[in-house]
Amino acid sequence: MNSATFKGGTHPFEGKSLSENSEIRFAEFSGDYVFPMSQHIGAPAKPCVNVGDHVLAGQKIGEAQGFISADVISSVSGTVKKVEPRMQVSGQPQMSVVIESDGKFETVSGIGEMNDWQSFSKDDIRKAVKDAGITGMGGAGFPTYVKLMPKDDEAIDYFIANGSECEPYLTSDYRLMMEEGEKIVAGLKICLMLFPNAKGVVAIEDNKPKAIAHMTELCKGEQRIEVRALKTKYPEGGERQLINAVTGRYINSSMLPADVGAIVDNVATIIAIYEAVALSTPLMEKVITITGDAVAEPSNLRVRIGSSYKDALLFVGGLKKEAKKVICGGPMMGQALFDLDVPVTKPSSALCVFEHDEVAEKPTTPCIRCARCVNACPEFLVPPMMVKAATNGDLEGFEALNGMECMECGTCSYVCPARRPLTQIFKQARKMVMNKRRVEAAEKRQREELERIASEAAEAARAAALERLK
Ligand code: SF4
Ligand code: SF4
Structure with missing residues (x-):
């Protein structure tokens, strides 16, 4: 396999075998769900519900403020218990809407209804994505509808579905490609309707041969979509490195991918685009990996946004060994976590729990x-x-x-x-x-x-x- 790549990088221990064969399970919890108003880059949303209000799953509870911002959607039905700052993964409190779930998960009407998306106009697509509150689900949390509005649609010649998942231990994107690849292809076709000159590229690191084979099979006959194998190297999935590997072009921190004719979205984001446009479903759930050598049953879980990491960890049997290091995200870019009772948000990817803290254990x-x-x-x-x-x-x-x-x-x-x-x-x-x-x-x-x-x-x-x- 002749895999594309970028200059530099490293090849850390992959650790993916712990959870890569764990099929995505749906995990639902009772009790409170916490929805921070800033799960994205840009201005925080403003709460648009009050304490005591009854809300439904799929209802907007936070209103986007300004151009670079995103709505926040409730993933549960229940009663608004608090609107107050709550602790986040960052260790900082942030204005949040807390909903006490009634356990019924009743949705607003129309959710799940199929749309004839092939007949949608560009405005219809962008509006559906905006109303669904979608932001980048691969880590950065950039509002997706903003990404889908470059200055010149005609100038975009690459739309890249990022399935590289270069962070060690993470396997949620891999499972999504294996289990929901059809949605990725359909989501990519929707995105390509916005950019007439673009080709769609599903970019996958070559340590996932089954995902490459599966996505290649699904893309057979798609004239505008191809699957590209990338060399397994960290940080291959970084936006700048990915663009360089796929297109040969460079961007720096003051440029947007669209400046070099590219748009990149994580595969989970592309599924969310498909669900918003084709199935009238806003962003309410997230697939995360719960893994590490201290975890009883490393798994990939689909959880409702606003669930606590603590509940997710208990769902997979909790810990089998004493934990020395808990990271939200992957070991390379994740954040050390000191309290598990913080919510899963749109960009959440994983919870990694290890029995050793190699950094702290060896001296500098x-x-x-x-x-x-x-x-x-x-x-x-x-x-x-x-x-x-x-x-x-x-x-x-x-x-x-x-x-x-x-x-x-x-x-x-x-x-x-x-x-x-x-x-x-x-x-x-x-x-x-x-x-x-x-x-x-x-x-x-x-x-x-x-x-x-x-x-x-x-x-x-x-x-x-x-x-x-x-
Ligand atoms: S953390 Fe910064 S300086 Fe270090 S390798 Fe990454 S980009 Fe370079
Ligand atoms: S020892 Fe010095 S030069 Fe070598 S990797 Fe560390 S910081 Fe860089």
Whole structure:
């Protein structure tokens, strides 16, 4: 197999065998469901229900605010118990709607109704996607309808269904390709209706030969869709790396994929597009992987958005060993979790629980200048110099070294023999630069406002003086 790839990257232990053969099971829970108003990039949604309201599954409970935002849809029927900040995976509280499920899961009327989507106009498709509250389900959470509205539909020549799932241990996308591949093909056909010059590419890492064979079979006879095998290498599924591997084009952090004629959506997002457009079904569920060597029964579960990770873990039998490390997401880019009672959201992908914390268990030693991090960085950065600038508090130096191009992929930390916490340092430095930019922008706005007031005052004084001279 001649698999496409990008420059740099690494090949961490895959760990997928723990759950890759676990068919998706539906797991439903009683009790409270928590719906954060910001499950996406952009402005948080605004709660549009009040405490005491009775809601149905499929009902909008959070209204998108502004262009880059997304509606939040209830996945259960029940009573709104609270509208208040609740703890999230990030460790930060965030405004949320808490619904006490009545256990009936009654939906608003019309959900599940089949549509003649082939006759839909572009506006119909985009509206269905927007109303369904769909955001990227592969991690970033970018509002999908915004992605489907590039400046020029004709300029898009690649629509990529991201099935690479390069994060170790994660298998939910693999299971979706194996079990719901037809929906991916139909969803891709819907997306291609928006972009007349685009070809659809289902991109899959070559460590999933069964998914490649299955999707290839499903795409037989589809003139505009092909399946492309990618080399198994982390972070092959990163948007920039994927675009490069499939099209040979590069984007940086200040560009959108559409700037190089590409749109990328995760396979789960494409299924959500299909369900919204063809089955009048908003985004209410998420397939996640619950895995790791401490988990009793590593599994792929379909859960209602708003469910707690704690319930999902109990559903698969809880832990069989004492856990030393709990990660929300995959081990490369996921976030350490200290409280399992946080909700599954639209971009959630996995819960990984391990009996060892290799990072904490082995000491960090000084840099030996081996340059492994430099060779592995998929963004062609120089991590040792960036670390020096960041730890010296030299944010300008960090920016000058293109530190803001870092996608926090974790590759440099993974390959570093000295176990330097490179990615954590870059994460912190990037946050500080973004805060600095925010403060500078606010100061600039304030300065401009003061200048405007001063100029208006001067103008008024001049007019008054002229008036007096008359
Ligand atoms: S975390 Fe940043 S610096 Fe490290 S390999 Fe990834 S992109 Fe490069
Ligand atoms: S991989 Fe680690 S030890 Fe090697 S140059 Fe990079 S930071 Fe230094």
